[in-house]
Amino acid sequence: MEATTVSGARIGPARRSRGLFRDAWGRLRRNPPAMVGLFLIVSLVMLGVFADLIAPYDPLAGRLADRLQLPSAEHLMGTDLQGRDVFSRMLFGARVSLMAGVVAVAVGFLVGGCLGAIAGVFGGWLDPIIMRFMDTLLAVPSVLLAIGVVAWLGRGLGQVMLAVGITYTPVFARLLRGSILSLREIDYVIAARSAGASRMRILVRHMLPNALTPMIVQGTLSLGTAIVTVTALGFLGLGPPDPRTAEWGVMLTDSIRFLRIAPYLLFFPGAAIVLAVIGFNLLGDGVREALDPRQRR
Amino acid sequence: MMPLLEVRDLVVRFRTHDDVVHAVNGVSFTVEPGDALGLVGESGCGKSVTNLAILRLLPQPAGRIEGGSAVFDGTNLTSLPESALRRIRGRDIAMIFQDPMTSLNPVLTIDEQMVETIQAHRDIGKAGARARAMELLDMVGIPEPSQRLRGYPHQLSGGMRQRVMIAMALSLEPRVLIADEPTTALDVTIQAQVLELIEKIAREQHTAIILITHDLGVVAGRTKRVNVMYAGFVVEAAPTGELFAHPLHPYTVGLLHSIPRIDRAEGEPLIPIEGAPPDLRDKPVGCAFAPRCAWRIERCWTDTPELKDAAHDGPVRLNTDGSGEIDGRHRVACWNVPTPAEARAGRPLGRRLPRSTAGPAPAGEGESGS
Numbered sequence: 001m002e003a004t005t006v007s008g009a010r011i012g013p014a015r016r017s018r019g020l021f022r023d024a025w026g027r028l029r030r031n032p033p034a035m036v037g038l039f040l041i042v043s044l045v046m047l048g049v050f051a052d053l054i055a056p057y058d059p060l061a062g063r064l065a066d067r068l069q070l071p072s073a074e075h076l077m078g079t080d081l082q083g084r085d086v087f088s089r090m091l092f093g094a095r096v097s098l099m100a101g102v103v104a105v106a107v108g109f110l111v112g113g114c115l116g117a118i119a120g121v122f123g124g125w126l127d128p129i130i131m132r133f134m135d136t137l138l139a140v141p142s143v144l145l146a147i148g149v150v151a152w153l154g155r156g157l158g159q160v161m162l163a164v165g166i167t168y169t170p171v172f173a174r175l176l177r178g179s180i181l182s183l184r185e186i187d188y189v190i191a192a193r194s195a196g197a198s199r200m201r202i203l204v205r206h207m208l209p210n211a212l213t214p215m216i217v218q219g220t221l222s223l224g225t226a227i228v229t230v231t232a233l234g235f236l237g238l239g240p241p242d243p244r245t246a247e248w249g250v251m252l253t254d255s256i257r258f259l260r261i262a263p264y265l266l267f268f269p270g271a272a273i274v275l276a277v278i279g280f281n282l283l284g285d286g287v288r289e290a291l292d293p294r295q296r297r
Numbered sequence: 298m299m300p301l302l303e304v305r306d307l308v309v310r311f312r313t314h315d316d317v318v319h320a321v322n323g324v325s326f327t328v329e330p331g332d333a334l335g336l337v338g339e340s341g342c343g344k345s346v347t348n349l350a351i352l353r354l355l356p357q358p359a360g361r362i363e364g365g366s367a368v369f370d371g372t373n374l375t376s377l378p379e380s381a382l383r384r385i386r387g388r389d390i391a392m393i394f395q396d397p398m399t400s401l402n403p404v405l406t407i408d409e410q411m412v413e414t415i416q417a418h419r420d421i422g423k424a425g426a427r428a429r430a431m432e433l434l435d436m437v438g439i440p441e442p443s444q445r446l447r448g449y450p451h452q453l454s455g456g457m458r459q460r461v462m463i464a465m466a467l468s469l470e471p472r473v474l475i476a477d478e479p480t481t482a483l484d485v486t487i488q489a490q491v492l493e494l495i496e497k498i499a500r501e502q503h504t505a506i507i508l509i510t511h512d513l514g515v516v517a518g519r520t521k522r523v524n525v526m527y528a529g530f531v532v533e534a535a536p537t538g539e540l541f542a543h544p545l546h547p548y549t550v551g552l553l554h555s556i557p558r559i560d561r562a563e564g565e566p567l568i569p570i571e572g573a574p575p576d577l578r579d580k581p582v583g584c585a586f587a588p589r590c591a592w593r594i595e596r597c598w599t600d601t602p603e604l605k606d607a608a609h610d611g612p613v614r615l616n617t618d619g620s621g622e623i624d625g626r627h628r629v630a631c632w633n634v635p636t637p638a639e640a641r642a643g644r645p646l647g648r649r650l651p652r653s654t655a656g657p658a659p660a661g662e663g664e665s666g667s
Contacts, residue, residue: 194386194387210403
């Protein structure tokens with residue numbers, strides 16, 4: 001049975017000489033939900049990147065005369081308490097929230113990956129020390145841990161990204177360590193050792209590329225929750241130090257007091273967070289399927 | 298002459314939390330330059346573990362060499378520092394593995410894997426290594442080597458991949474090639490091709506081969522000598538032809554009677570070996586084959602027989618079939634060697650009955666299902 005699935009997966013791309021990741025891209029493209037996710041994310045990223053060009057108003061300057069207006073042709077998403085254009089703030093907020101999420105996951109990926117690789121490759125007494133530390137981090141709820149880190153390092157966007165990154169470290173460390181431990185007994189790793197490859201070479205050339213797949217999947221899926229955590233910190237008042245900064249979490253906090261009179265203020269940042277999370281989850285699931293040819297769509 | 302590779306009393310054990318697996322229990326053999334040695338035995342008899350232990354590739358941390366030595370060209374591999382051993386792996390002693398589907402890294406091109414292996418040991422540029430790789434692929438009969446080189450393992454069939462493995466193993470002209478079941482995962486139609494290829498290249502490069510297999514048919518006519526292994530012991534060692542003509546150990550006799558042979562009389566039944574191999578977690582006591590042996594005597598339960606020259610040892614008769622001196626010695630580890638007539642019949646012929654069923658009850662019989 002195993003053999004049939006393997007050969008079945010081989011039929012499609014067999015003739016073309018292309019890489020693993022290009023094959024995966026081909027499979028991803030034929031996966032509609034993943035493409036919806038990719039579209040959502042690319043749209044949000046584009047809106048954030050070109051916020052300067054698209055935004056009709058300054059996100060920080062408001063006109064008190066225009067405060068709490070309903071969405072209209074002039075203000076697509078209305079205005080907030082200070083009369084700032086919500087649409088413009090949403091665009092600049094996308095920039096901050098998405099970047100914070102990406103940087104946080106990158107921190108978790110790199111730090112966790114390094115720790116996991118060290119634990120997996122060198123083993124010995126380092127392994128239990130690193131992994132028990134990771135378990136301790138994992139035992140603390142992530143938002144609570146992030147709050148603790150921000151409280152310790154002080155407020156600031158950099159601190160927020162680092163804090164959220166730290167909460168993701170154990171996830172990636174465990175994942176990579178597990179992959180490396182199982183790869184140690186894999187035939188091609190033993191074959192490489194039998195051919196005289198050094199430990200470093202085996203790690204870099206043979207183990208990491210093969211362990212990367214689950215890491216990429218985990219990273220994509222983590223982006224969604226990282227954005228939630230970043231906005232949650234903003235919502236709790238631990239976001240960017242400048243309270244005027246346009247950030248989705250901060251915008252939620254600012255508008256919650258006016259829920260009764262201006263519910264739309266809550267709607268737009270909330271919807272944006274939901275869209276971003278859905279986008280990353282759809283893409284993450286698609287990437288998982290694309291990188292694992294054994295999984296049926 | 299000093300042998301190229303001498304394994305002496307090798308003991309390998311796997312230690313887990315609460316078990317000790319006695320995988321290899323004092324195995325000795327020698328390989329001469331350009332020689333071909335067969336290691337035959339069923340799954341789990343320790344033939345692969347023996348060879349992984351030679352290059353110290355045992356799964357860590359469970360697998361350990363707990364005794365004996367493996368001396369390659371005057372160097373004891375069991376006590377060599379890892380960095381020095383790394384220079385011997387691949388360059389002096391290379392390996393081919395059983396499953397070509399999993400022995401190549403799926404995310405690297407053939408080119409990357411071959412060039413890397415060559416460059417790890419030779420002071421040679423990328424272009425030079427690539428040219429060498431191309432030449433090797435051509436040598437092992439892969440069409441359009443330059444195109445194949447750019448491809449990934451999944452684009453090749455099993456037979457092609459095993460050819461690539463052979464090309465890689467032989468790329469550094471090693472002096473010993475350990476081929477661990479090199480054809481087991483391949484279609485019967487290409488098994489012979491691959492074996493011939495290994496033989497041919499080894500002959501050209503004057504490489505000694507250790508051919509590990511569970512299939513007596515694979516070693517027949519290919520290796521000079523054969524060691525038959527059972528439960529971590531070498532139970533019989535003989536020149537290949539001699540082993541087939543005059544098997545001495547009951548296990549070898551059993552093996553030969555459990556496979557169809559074209560030179561046997563028509564209608565002669567195949568005789569299976571009853572029972573299952575012993576649980577290697579039990580400390581070996583007596584002869585490991587005793588519970589399944591039709592020739593067992595009292596002593597088999599208590600004393601472990603040593604591998605001894607058959608010609609010079611007490612009850613053992615060796616038929617030299619009049620051809621004078623045989624190339625190499627015939628050695629067997631058995632207290633009660635079957636007579637030639639019995640070996641031909643595949644069962645004891647009416648003597649030495651009653652068979653001993655006494656002694657320690659075959660350990661683990663009740664738990665063998667677990």
